[in-house]
Amino acid sequence: MDKIAVLIPCYNESKTIAKVVDDFKRELPEAVIYVYDNNSSDGTDKIAEEHGAVVRYEYNQGKGNVIRRMFREIDAEAYIMVDGDDTYPAEYAREMVDKVLKRNVDMVVGDRLSSTYYQENKRPFHNFGNSFVQKSINRLFKTNIKDIMTGYRAFSYLFVKSFPVLSKGFEIETEMTIHAVDKNMLIENVIIEYRDRPEGSESKLNTYSDGFKVIMTIKRLYRNYKPFQYFGIVSAILMLIAVGFFIPILVDYIDTGLVDKFPTLIVCCFVALSSIVAFFNGMQLATMVQKNKHDFEMRLIEIHDGFVIKKQQENK
Numbered sequence: 001m002d003k004i005a006v007l008i009p010c011y012n013e014s015k016t017i018a019k020v021v022d023d024f025k026r027e028l029p030e031a032v033i034y035v036y037d038n039n040s041s042d043g044t045d046k047i048a049e050e051h052g053a054v055v056r057y058e059y060n061q062g063k064g065n066v067i068r069r070m071f072r073e074i075d076a077e078a079y080i081m082v083d084g085d086d087t088y089p090a091e092y093a094r095e096m097v098d099k100v101l102k103r104n105v106d107m108v109v110g111d112r113l114s115s116t117y118y119q120e121n122k123r124p125f126h127n128f129g130n131s132f133v134q135k136s137i138n139r140l141f142k143t144n145i146k147d148i149m150t151g152y153r154a155f156s157y158l159f160v161k162s163f164p165v166l167s168k169g170f171e172i173e174t175e176m177t178i179h180a181v182d183k184n185m186l187i188e189n190v191i192i193e194y195r196d197r198p199e200g201s202e203s204k205l206n207t208y209s210d211g212f213k214v215i216m217t218i219k220r221l222y223r224n225y226k227p228f229q230y231f232g233i234v235s236a237i238l239m240l241i242a243v244g245f246f247i248p249i250l251v252d253y254i255d256t257g258l259v260d261k262f263p264t265l266i267v268c269c270f271v272a273l274s275s276i277v278a279f280f281n282g283m284q285l286a287t288m289v290q291k292n293k294h295d296f297e298m299r300l301i302e303i304h305d306g307f308v309i310k311k312q313q314e315n316k
Contacts, residue, residue, distance in 0.1 A: 231282030
């Protein structure tokens with residue numbers, strides 16, 4: 001088991017990967033640097049290997065797929081995850097790792113948005129998207145995470161081995177943030193300086209398609225983690241629609257004693273029934289979510305016990 005593992009997912013980062021590897025070797029000389037190449041065609045893997053990184057491969061395209069492979073294969077007491085584009089300074093890695101090793105923090109967020117991100121980032125819609133995602137998640141999940149989509153994070157062994165990676169692409173950061181919040185894991189921020197990509201290095205993030213995936217991920221996770229609130233909103237909307245269409249029918253009936261819009265009345269009844277079904281579905285799913293949280297806590301105990309046993313075996 002490594003003391004510290006630096007995880008660098010890469011796709012065509014030949015212009016920056018050498019500097020990233022060298023910087024983290026300088027700041028964390030005791031760490032093992034892992035570069036996971038995701039079908040690069042520009043020699044990223046060869047450059048990383050020449051600079052002392054352990055190079056491995058994930059052939060299923062997408063950042064989420066790479067992180068799934070990393071988390072599955074590597075055992076370490078503390079993990080640093082960073083992009084290979086040289087936008088995140090290695091100078092903050094020691095502070096982030098120390099929070100994991102000395103304070104038992106489960107996830108440390110490298111917070112770009114509180115420092116230089118809005119000045120350095122040259123893509124205005126990315127700025128809007130980051131702010132929108134941050135505010136949405138903080139409001140929906142009642143938390144106060146400063147930067148949701150940062151690619152610079154530190155993790156504990158417990159987090160890495162208990163996190164079910166479902167996302168395939170760049171929405172993975174949103175997923176891991178919501179998972180940590182929902183499972184009551186200890187999260188802390190470290191404000192970092194952000195620098196835009198150097199000239200000639202291109203972002204792999206598609207502003208619109210990946211932004212849409214992130215929004216759909218928030219919706220999916222809100223439904224999965226907060227089903228009573230989600231289906232409660234659906235139920236309320238349906239009931240308001242049913243009542244809105246029913247009121248004119250009721251007024252006409254009071255005035256004339258007749259129901260002229262009988263088809264509309266039938267639709268109102270079905271919409272009202274759908275509202276009731278949604279409400280009780282939310283209640284049932286909320287009970288299942290509570291049971292899942294109980295099972296997750298028991299799983300954490302098993303992971304922790306396995307971690308202790310591994311350390312004891314290494315110390316013999």
